Amino acid sequence: MAKARKVPAIIDNPMSFCPGCGHGIVIRLIAECLEELGQDQNIIFALGVGCSSLLGGGLVTDRLHCPHGRAGAVATGMKRVQPENTIVAYQGDGDAYSIGIAESINAAYRNENFTVITINNTNYGMTGGQMSWTTMPGQVTTTSPLGRDCETTGLPLRFPELVASQFDVAYAARGAVTTPKNVKKLKKYIWNGLDAQVKGEGYSVIEVLSPCPTNWKMTPLKAMERIETELIPYYPLGEFKARKEN
Amino acid sequence: MGDMMKGNIAIAEAAVRAGVKLYAGYPITPSTEIMEYLSKRLPEVGASFIQAESELAGINMVMGAASCGVRALTASSGPGISLKQEGISCISDEELTCVVINVVRYGNGLGTLYSAQCDYHRETRGGGNGDYRCIVLSPGSIQEAVDLMATAYELAEKYRIVTVMMTEGALGQMMEPCDLPDFIEPEKLPWGMDGKYSYKKIGIFDRNSMTEAVDLNKKHDTIKANEQRWEDDGLEDADYVFVAYGLPGRSVKGAVRELREEGHKVGFIRPITTWPFPIKAFEKVNRDVKGFISVEANATGQLIDDVALAAKETVKDRNVPAYCLPCVYGIPSIRFTKEGLGKIINGEIKERY
Ligand SMILES: Cc1ncc(C[n+]2csc(CCOP(=O)(O)OP(=O)(O)O)c2C)c(N)n1
Ligand code: SF4
Numbered sequence: 001m002a003k004a005r006k007v008p009a010i011i012d013n014p015m016s017f018c019p020g021c022g023h024g025i026v027i028r029l030i031a032e033c034l035e036e037l038g039q040d041q042n043i044i045f046a047l048g049v050g051c052s053s054l055l056g057g058g059l060v061t062d063r064l065h066c067p068h069g070r071a072g073a074v075a076t077g078m079k080r081v082q083p084e085n086t087i088v089a090y091q092g093d094g095d096a097y098s099i100g101i102a103e104s105i106n107a108a109y110r111n112e113n114f115t116v117i118t119i120n121n122t123n124y125g126m127t128g129g130q131m132s133w134t135t136m137p138g139q140v141t142t143t144s145p146l147g148r149d150c151e152t153t154g155l156p157l158r159f160p161e162l163v164a165s166q167f168d169v170a171y172a173a174r175g176a177v178t179t180p181k182n183v184k185k186l187k188k189y190i191w192n193g194l195d196a197q198v199k200g201e202g203y204s205v206i207e208v209l210s211p212c213p214t215n216w217k218m219t220p221l222k223a224m225e226r227i228e229t230e231l232i233p234y235y236p237l238g239e240f241k242a243r244k245e246n
Numbered sequence: 247m248g249d250m251m252k253g254n255i256a257i258a259e260a261a262v263r264a265g266v267k268l269y270a271g272y273p274i275t276p277s278t279e280i281m282e283y284l285s286k287r288l289p290e291v292g293a294s295f296i297q298a299e300s301e302l303a304g305i306n307m308v309m310g311a312a313s314c315g316v317r318a319l320t321a322s323s324g325p326g327i328s329l330k331q332e333g334i335s336c337i338s339d340e341e342l343t344c345v346v347i348n349v350v351r352y353g354n355g356l357g358t359l360y361s362a363q364c365d366y367h368r369e370t371r372g373g374g375n376g377d378y379r380c381i382v383l384s385p386g387s388i389q390e391a392v393d394l395m396a397t398a399y400e401l402a403e404k405y406r407i408v409t410v411m412m413t414e415g416a417l418g419q420m421m422e423p424c425d426l427p428d429f430i431e432p433e434k435l436p437w438g439m440d441g442k443y444s445y446k447k448i449g450i451f452d453r454n455s456m457t458e459a460v461d462l463n464k465k466h467d468t469i470k471a472n473e474q475r476w477e478d479d480g481l482e483d484a485d486y487v488f489v490a491y492g493l494p495g496r497s498v499k500g501a502v503r504e505l506r507e508e509g510h511k512v513g514f515i516r517p518i519t520t521w522p523f524p525i526k527a528f529e530k531v532n533r534d535v536k537g538f539i540s541v542e543a544n545a546t547g548q549l550i551d552d553v554a555l556a557a558k559e560t561v562k563d564r565n566v567p568a569y570c571l572p573c574v575y576g577i578p579s580i581r582f583t584k585e586g587l588g589k590i591i592n593g594e595i596k597e598r599y
Binding site: 072 | 268296298299302303304307308309310311312313314318333336340441442443
């Protein structure tokens, strides 16, 4: 029989995500990385509004629920007064890239020394699946009932690429939770982002392509398939700003 | 007596001496000198200064710092404070503590650059969504503002509430001799986050809003009972009592002095806390008082509402008229107040309540 993996100590209570949701996998990875980096008793989360906030109920860590979109600013304040703590802003795409685009961009612009993990599920999950700035062209949501028309709504935003190409940030990457191989890679990205922060290299962002079977109205398996066939071609996986050799 | 200092600078230096560890804000007249001064001064004492991308971001940076249990500060005026309401509501909801300075300027929307008192309702009622109140300190001189700076943090921390230092454009821009307080090195607050999960109630989790509502009411009642501050004079035999805070409060003192010399039985109440409103001062007033008169620097009259409520609460046996002398912006002159009393006595100005 295969040996069961140990659950990281900071994961405590069950979290109420929908079946097949990607959030849970990401949280597990973050907790494992924090433990491996010796930061699990030195961590403060700045949590976004949305399904991301469900994370707070399940972790035994310091965490503050930030106003919708403002985690980039809140985390800035935390890190400036407590530079010895590891700070993670954990947000959805609506939170970080729509309402909070100013706070997100400006934290990256200043190269604040914290780590942002953004769950890109191409919609506003918690409020029932409205269009966000990462919704795909033609995607039907409750506020793009005929499919997203990019002529009037703009093109889906690629945030890690944006900050990696325009700003002096420490680390930017995109992963996905679709396959064991991708999950392993994602863990490496999260580890890199956190390690960059611990070493004081500056801002790190890891975006995660994650399924929202409930609002996509798909089975969990179909939702994973959609990420592979439709999302990854537009949102490529990989590191956009790799760390300096260390 | 100390050196001549500009109001905004003196207040900023008092904040440094009160042990502020982070300032985050965005420029706006007539408050900007506070952030300009702190951009140089805070790094000198090993504290953080952040020029935020907006007032929204600024107050949320303050929230982040406050959640770690250190003294955090932001300052702004009119439209900037409007943007900060989201954060002030959230900071209040989490029972974190900070000080927000509002150097009040006149006007709705973009407003103007003139000194005024038109944010009275917003500051004393909350301003953002929800049921919260902030303790509001409304100094009448630069010295008083400076002396109240450490008090602002002590009150915020004692009650785990936001304290607003509500000054006026003119107070920020004028100069007066001023003695600065000594430096304080405040301890990190025991509930502040430190990454070790030693304090457990921050966020919407692990909360019971029903019991919190009861606690919140108790907290507000304790603050109302214990933290009313004001200055008064001439109340015992007064026919008319003026009520004015801040710079108009100072000017009204002068008017009362002159009116007394001319034989008028008048007194004044100058609230120093505008929330909690100093209702206890009204208990000292002559029971046969003929009227209360608010003197304020705004267009519509805002303080008058609290004056009328305080009159109703303290002189219970009859309906004492409450009059309002709003002077739009600037500082009402002694002449303005004296003429106003004349018009009230001869019936030219009717009571508001
Ligand atoms: C200021 C404000 N506006 C709107 C909301 C309502 N709201 C709650 S969650 C949410 C969407 C969150 O979507 P996203 O950030 O993509 O996260 P997800 O739920 O998909 O993980 C919205 C709009 C709010 N809480 N606050
Ligand atoms: S709504 Fe979507 S993102 Fe939210 S928990 Fe359900 S599946 Fe996950």
